[in-house]
Amino acid sequence: MNAHMIIGDIQTFSLRLADHSALIGLDLGKKTIGMAISDDGRKIASALNTIRRTRFTQDAEFLLNIAVEYGVGGFILGLPLNMNGTEGPRCQSVRQFASNLSEKTDIPMAFWDERLSTQAAERHLIASDVSRKRRAKVIDKLAAQFILQGALDFMRNIKH
Numbered sequence: 001m002n003a004h005m006i007i008g009d010i011q012t013f014s015l016r017l018a019d020h021s022a023l024i025g026l027d028l029g030k031k032t033i034g035m036a037i038s039d040d041g042r043k044i045a046s047a048l049n050t051i052r053r054t055r056f057t058q059d060a061e062f063l064l065n066i067a068v069e070y071g072v073g074g075f076i077l078g079l080p081l082n083m084n085g086t087e088g089p090r091c092q093s094v095r096q097f098a099s100n101l102s103e104k105t106d107i108p109m110a111f112w113d114e115r116l117s118t119q120a121a122e123r124h125l126i127a128s129d130v131s132r133k134r135r136a137k138v139i140d141k142l143a144a145q146f147i148l149q150g151a152l153d154f155m156r157n158i159k160h
Contacts, residue, residue: 005102006109013074013110014155017042021073024048024066025148027114027140028077028094033059034140036148037070042155045148047141056097060104067107075107078114078147112151120146 007013017023020040027034035048048066053059066072077098080090098109121142130138 005106006098008110010110010112010151010154011158013108014158016074016108018073022070023074023076023148023152024063024070024072025076025112025144025151026063026078027144027147028097029053029140032140033063034142034144035063035066036141036145037072038148038152040071042152045145045152047138047145050138050140056100060101063101064105064107067105072107075101075109076112076148076151077109078144079111081113081115083115110151112147112154114143114147 007016022040023038023042025036025038025045030053032050032052034050036045037048038045051059051062063075067075075098077094079094080088082088094111098111102109121139124142
């Protein structure tokens, strides 16, 4: 297992993926991890789950089991850039998580700018008249869905 599976740009990432494999999108929060999954044609992202973070080893084991269960060919991790495009401490935390996860798997990983994904998810839920209590339960996996869908849409438009 190695950090070479963390791929710096989404175009190179898309070239490394096995055909007909799903992707998992992750919204890594301080307390939770929101997850979304794509279809194996990589057209549609669906909210999957939110887990409460525990220890890295347990979180990684859970994610890798999900990857096996769904035949996942890659991970897209939301990168929480500042509004001006710079990286702050939360980006470093996500990069460290990816580095640690890459030591446990050969599944390729890439980052996707997640600016405003949580706000977009929140607006969507409010527009759908979802209660505040229910929004709190689903916001992270919906943010992961927005992250993954953005990456899927971008990859679909890449000219190989």
